[in-house]
Amino acid sequence: MSDLKGTQLFSAFDENENVKHGLPSAAYTSKNFYELESKLVFAKSWTFAGFAHDLAQVGDITPLDMAGQPLILVRSSKNKIRAFHNVCRHRNLKIVDEACNVGSMLSCPYHSWTYNLDGDLCATPFFGGREHQPEGFNMTEHGLHSVKIAIWHDWIFVNLNCDTVSFESHIAPMKKQLAGIDLDDFVVVASIEFGEIKSNWKLLMENFIEPYHVQFVHKKTTNQPLEDHYVVSDGHCLGSAVDLTSEQQEKAQEGTLSVSSRYLTLFPNFVLGVYYPDQIGVHLNQPVSAGITCQRRVIYQHKDSDQSTEVVEKISRLWESVHKEDHAMCERLQEGRHSDAARQGGFLSPYWESSVRSFQELVADAIRPGLNN
Secondary structure, eight states: OGGGTTOOSSOTTGGGOSSEEOOOTHHHHOHHHHHHHHHHTGGGSOEEEEEGGGGOSTTEEEEEEETTEEEEEEEOTTSOEEEEESOOTTTOOOOOOSOEEOTTEEEOTTTOOEEETTSOEEEOTTTTSSSSSOTTOOGGGOSOOEEEEEEETTEEEEESOTTSOOHHHHHHHHHHHTTTOOGGGEEEEEEEEEEEESSOHHHHHHHHHOOTTHHHHSTTTBOOOGGGEEEEEETTEEEEEEOOOHHHHHHSOTTSBOSOEEEEEETTTEEEEEETTTEEEEEEEEEEETTEEEEEEEEEEETTSOOOHHHHHHHHHHHHHHHHHHHHHHHHHHHHTTSGGGTTOOEEOTTTTHHHHHHHHHHHHHHHHHHOO
């Protein structure tokens, strides 16, 4: 932890100033800080992990890394999505390395230990020599280690820490923000895979939370004036929103985003945008390292809206453009964090970026015990 020695998460002067510093550069560039986040943020939270529609058939399985640990999501024989540690109980081999359908059984490629889709150990070929089971070995005690899971609409959350708050408590503030919207009325129409972004995961989250950049970065792709935005800050549900008049929407340039919208996040990594009257977008931000994040966007349309190929392609092109504008900024933010001038973390607007500060305080509160050890 030598690179974190003496790290002060916020300036000592912040409590007496209206304009506050952001997190220091080490929070975005340090491998050790990233490892602390894995242990103290992602391993101790309800963390967004994937989409239920990716596991449509029994036997569909997806590997992922969460908090530095290999996991799998699988649709079981009971048509229920389960999560397990992606580790064979024999020699701890990572069993699955790509999304696929495994049928009714999951077999380790090393020595063919075999599990059913509920994680039960079913076969241990020749483990006891010429006998498959050694004397005294109880197969019922050696199934895959399960991981706590919750599904909200199409969104899968995992929880590596059984002592955390209930899932209903976790999603309650966002459900309040979405009052009046029936999520069951929305269906998947497109998915955009962005792959690896050369940016710390927090910069992507912070960029989505604050509206300050919109009129500058997205001036060619959106028509949502900054002055019409307002901040959303409700515990660990953070973001912004904008309400446009019908006249504003009618005057907007065709092919731009020009509708009333809600930009909402749930700490640590769930991102949901509502674009009235008939569209929702959800981002999956998966940290890879201190400086790399994988990102994917899934687009949902109201079941009664126009879902023609032409319309969906038009929507997808718009969002791909908007994301690439954001990615360019986030990658340059990441590069800037390597400067000595960024050591104190820059400044945050007390009006437009107050919710970013709240997000950073959630990170800081989680990390401090690790810095003090």
